[in-house]
Amino acid sequence: EAQVTQNPRYLITVTGKKLTVTCSQNMNHEYMSWYRQDPGLGLRQIYYSMNVEVTDKGDVPEGYKVSRKEKRNFPLILESPSPNQTSLYFCASSFLGGRGVMNTEAFFGQGTRLTVV
Amino acid sequence: AQTVTQSQPEMSVQEAETVTLSCTYDTSESNYYLFWYKQPPSRQMILVIRQEAYKQQNATENRFSVNFQKAAKSFSLKISDSQLGDTAMYFCAFMKHTGTASKLTFGTGTRLQVTL
Numbered sequence: 001e002a003q004v005t006q007n008p009r010y011l012i013t014v015t016g017k018k019l020t021v022t023c024s025q026n027m028n029h030e031y032m033s034w035y036r037q038d039p040g041l042g043l044r045q046i047y048y049s050m051n052v053e054v055t056d057k058g059d060v061p062e063g064y065k066v067s068r069k070e071k072r073n074f075p076l077i078l079e080s081p082s083p084n085q086t087s088l089y090f091c092a093s094s095f096l097g098g099r100g101v102m103n104t105e106a107f108f109g110q111g112t113r114l115t116v117v
Numbered sequence: 118a119q120t121v122t123q124s125q126p127e128m129s130v131q132e133a134e135t136v137t138l139s140c141t142y143d144t145s146e147s148n149y150y151l152f153w154y155k156q157p158p159s160r161q162m163i164l165v166i167r168q169e170a171y172k173q174q175n176a177t178e179n180r181f182s183v184n185f186q187k188a189a190k191s192f193s194l195k196i197s198d199s200q201l202g203d204t205a206m207y208f209c210a211f212m213k214h215t216g217t218a219s220k221l222t223f224g225t226g227t228r229l230q231v232t233l
Contacts, residue, residue, distance in 0.1 A: 033220065042121075042208060042223035058220060090162060092221075106221060108162035 002027045006091050006109035013081055013116055021076045021112050023091030029107070030096040032074040033058070034066065037088040037111075046089075049074055050096065081116040088113050119144045121211050123224035130199045131232055137184075138194045138227045140209030146170075150212045151185065151192045152221070157205040165207070168192065196229075204231045 004025045013019050025032065033048040035058075045058030049068040063085055065077040074093075078085060091109040120143045130136035142151070153165040168176045168185050176183050180200075184193045196203055209224040 035221075035223075040126075040225055042123075042225040043221070044223070045220045048220060088160065092162075105164060105167075111160040111162075113160075 002107065004091055004093050004107050004109040006089075006112050008112060009110060010113045011115070013114070015082055015116055016080050019078050019081060019114075021078075021089060021091075021114070023074045023076065023093075023109055024072050025074075025091075025093040025107065026072065027093065027095075027107065028071065029093035030071070032068065032091065032093045033106075034064070034074070034076050035090045035092065036060065036085075037090060043090065046076070081114075083116050086114060086116050119146070119211050119213070119222045121209055121222050121224035123209055123227050125227045126225070127228045127230070129230045129232060130196075132199055132201060134199055135195060135197045136199055136229065138196075138207055138209075138229065140192045140194070140224055142190050142192065142209070142211050144190070144211065144213075146213050148213075151183075152210040152212070153181070153183070153192075153194045154208045154210060154223075155203075155205045156208065156226075157202075162208075166194065199231045201231050201233075203229060205229060 007022045030051045034046040035043040037043045044060045046064050047066040049055040055066050089112045092106045094106045122141045149170045151168045155163045155165045166176050166178045166181050180197045182195045206226045206228050208226045210221045212221050
């Protein structure tokens with residue numbers, strides 16, 4: 001089954017304790033991306049990756065890191081989480097069309113509800 | 118930068134009735150895609166329908182259809198014969214057609230409640 005898998009689904013942590021949210025896709029997609037969803041703000045892009053070892057900042061990258069060492073995995077790293085990073089996080093992936101244009105359908109993971117106290 | 122506006126934070130409709138969710142966007146691009154995503158209580162993001170800006174014909178997927186007005190930069194979603202399972206948050210989203218860094222820009226969402 002084609003899917004994007006995020007882990008964990010729920011996470012409560014304390015301020016300053018490093019954490020990683022994993023994302024894995026089994027569709028051989030080049031493009032992967034992280035979003036955060038906050039009430040009244042919709043989904044905003046944190047980071048994205050066009051392919052292995054190619055990553056770039058989205059709209060709200062502060063406080064986050066990513067890596068893309070393998071095509072299927074795109075972990076989101078919070079080196080020193082703060083309460084303002086409490087949010088619902090989504091990983092998404094898709095094929096890249098010609099000339100770097102993203103294929104029109106993005107597949108989303110199930111979401112990770114993160115609470116930082 | 119592109120912006121997407123959903124001016125209806127919440128809507129309610131009775132089962133079997135028709136409801137229209139509004140979306141407007143602002144862009145200087147001429148080629149782009151527009152999407153409606155559904156997010157039920159399970160939080161899963163589900164693609165409902167998409168529209169390519171160069172296509173004049175409005176997209177339709179079963180009970181879901183759009184009214185795409187390119188000049189007005191409007192992209193509304195019509196749900197016909199509403200069902201209880203349509204209860205969800207609905208997000209309108211925009212994506213540029215060209216460029217090396219494509220991303221989805223989302224609106225703030227409309228929470229739809231379908232009632233008996």
